[in-house]
Amino acid sequence: MGVIWRNICQLSDHFRDKLSTSFGLLFMGWSILVIFIIGYSLYEKYDGIRESMTHDFYLTFSLYPDELYHTRGLLTQNLFWMAQTISFMLEHNNHKQLDSELKRLWDASRRNYQLAGDIYFLRRDGQVVGYQQQSSGYTMTHQLPVAVLAYLKKHPQLSTAESLASSALPNYTFLSTPVLNAGGQLLGWLFNTFTIEQVNQSYEFPSHSSVLNQSIVLTPFGIRRGENSDQTLLALKLGWPDLSTTSAYVERLKALTSLKNQSIQLMSGQLLVAWFQFDQHSDPAVVYISLASILKQMNDWIIGMGLMLIFLVGMGGLLIRQYVDGRKRNMQLIVSQKLQKAAFDSNIVMIVVDANGVVQQINQFCLDKIDRREYQVLGRSLDRFVELRPRVKPLLDSARAQNGWLGQVKVTFGDKTTYLKLSITVIRSMHQDHLFVFSGVDILEQHIQTTRLAHQANTDVLTKLYNRNYFNEQLKRDLNRSERYQHPLTLILVDLDYFKQVNDKYGHVIGDKILVEVANLLQLRLRSSDILARWGGEEFVILLPETRLAEAHKLAQQIQQSFVQHAFTENIRCSCSMGVVDWEQGSSADELFQRADDMLYEAKAAGRNTICCWPR
Ligand SMILES: Nc1nc2c(ncn2[C@@H]2O[C@H](COP(=O)(O)OP(=O)(O)OP(=O)(O)O)[C@@H](O)[C@H]2O)c(=O)[nH]1
Known part of the structure; x- marks a missing residue:
């Protein structure tokens, strides 16, 4: 059992250490959390920028991905960061940085996603912030491409998206730009699929005919072919349509292009991927991406993080509580150990001995008393250094039997004797012999005081003889003993004769002095086992244990004689009368006294200086 207990203790220590480690981990966790919160605050700081981006920017892509499905997710993320960067750069109006950042992003996107085609960065007011042409590699401009500028110059009604929107597409912001190369392939596919009439009839683009002759135009209302269509692709900007508008547009495209069975998908309600397969060699696509959708996803992510945060805070709170509880327990343990040490080292005698009385621990207070060092005492018998009354062995036996001991002992430390109020506590242990903790308070002063008080309570102030109280107690005790052992006992009542006259x-x-002399005179005649007391006034009483009447009578005669021979102070002569009584088995103290009184009365009546005995 002891071993198991020790193991449990070690285990709990181990867990305490672990709790410290947990606290370290928790601290790390909190640090990460704080970093996250700071990061999020910064993010929030640029929330305005993000908002402006949401409302002011649209990204239109014309590209030819090899694995559209695979790249869609990555592209979404990438677009978001691209747009954010642009927004940030514009905010700071630093076109140089914007250029280099866009170039870097474009290169990365093309490398990662094998993008092809053109990218345009547009603002709601129709301004092209920048664009990239796949055919000529990355090109950055803050102006529209030359061909676009020429076209817009020729047709002022198309110079801004705003004017276009107000005239033809009141609900949408619109921008068209001629794009080289790939557009030709798309055009070829369209003409392979539809007749020119079909394309032209379905198209209601409010524009110049020469433009129409040279372009393929995609609008929410249809597709129309231009003459130089092998050179042209118009990228389409739809404004910011809601899901139903977009869906309607897609359906219209599908109807027009007979792609009813082709994959045209709406993602997340606002992410549209329209996939046009137009020849054997490549898969062109128009990808329209809503940043609002991305930001919505972002909000979901923040909610997720919030929930995670709540979970972490809960877990953190739990761990902190565990840690604090552990610390509290530790502190309590330390405090209680300190208290124990303080109690052990206090100014009282503290000794721990084993069952054989061998010292296991001893405090400095005690060491000072016996003038020894700790190493001289530990492991040796207590008897060698301290003399106890009662002795150590019987004390231990008694403490073991009664599960503790409390009492007064006389103790001698070296050459000094004192009294201790001693308490012995027994410590029982499963895997060890009993231990006995001696804690003793020095009560020498108290002992002296008590003794003095007891003496005063039993003593006559004038004569220093025992008083009537003490005599009565002794009489009772001796009567019992005589009763039990059938031993003889006699009593003499002594009364001074005519003492009133002396006083007068x-x-x-002088009377007092004579009383003191009488006391001494009586004391001289007695044995140590006899008890002499002042009964009151000028009356004295003598108890004679183990004494028969004849012997008592003899003593009374000697006393009488000593009075006759003694000259008291002022040469005064005094005599006394005495009643001597033998104790009769079975009679009480009162009866004994009554008889003594009777005898004394008779002695007085007989003329004083007389001894009367009972039985006669
Ligand atoms: N000086 C002094 N006198 C005491 C003390 N106690 C009692 N007496 C006196 O002892 C006297 C006792 O007087 P009584 O009882 O008449 O007895 P007595 O004069 O001795 O006469 P008998 O006993 O009949 O012989 C009184 O005068 C008390 O005042 C005391 O403590 N000191």
């Missing part, structure tokens, strides 16, 4: 003649001071 010489005064009370």
